[in-house]
């Protein structure tokens with residue numbers, strides 16, 4: 144089971160979440176690649192059985208600038224062989240809480256990807272309940288690959 148966890152993070156929350164998620168998946172015997180969205184080539188996503196995108200939201204509900212090239216490239220790829228899931232820490236103190244998670248979910252759906260788990264939005268730092276939601280997302284993705 145080859146899984147890509149690709150993330151973007153300005154102040155470190157999503158970096159921690161992505162690392163936690165990658166460790167969790169590895170403990171369950173998945174072969175995990177962890178990288179930043181800015182280094183991820185959308186045209187190589189079908190090398191993986193599943194891709195998990197972890198993003199914050201910026202500027203009144205926008206996809207972060209450094210993730211926009213990847214986001215736009217997703218329009219040109221066909222992910223019918225690739226399962227996906229999306230999660231991210233953003234903030235309820237801002238407008239459009241976690242909207243980038245919604246945008247990525249829609250974009251990956253439009254690219255024919257199969258959504259393997261419900262998207263997870265986390266308010267700022269993850270608490271115990273959020274880590275359980277992250278575990279559930281990971282387990283659901285893994286089960287979808289069996």
Ligand SMILES: Cc1cc2nc3c(=O)[nH]c(=O)nc-3n(C[C@H](O)[C@H](O)[C@H](O)COP(=O)(O)O)c2cc1C
Pocket residue numbers: 151152153154155156157158199200201202203204205232233234235237238239240241242266267268
């Ligand atoms: C200038 C600025 C704009 C932001 N805009 C939004 C927003 O529109 N919606 C949202 O849900 N969160 C917004 N956030 C909150 C971040 O997404 C949140 O702090 C997130 O946890 C940062 O993740 P990171 O630590 O991985 O960078 C904004 C934060 C900043 C500093």
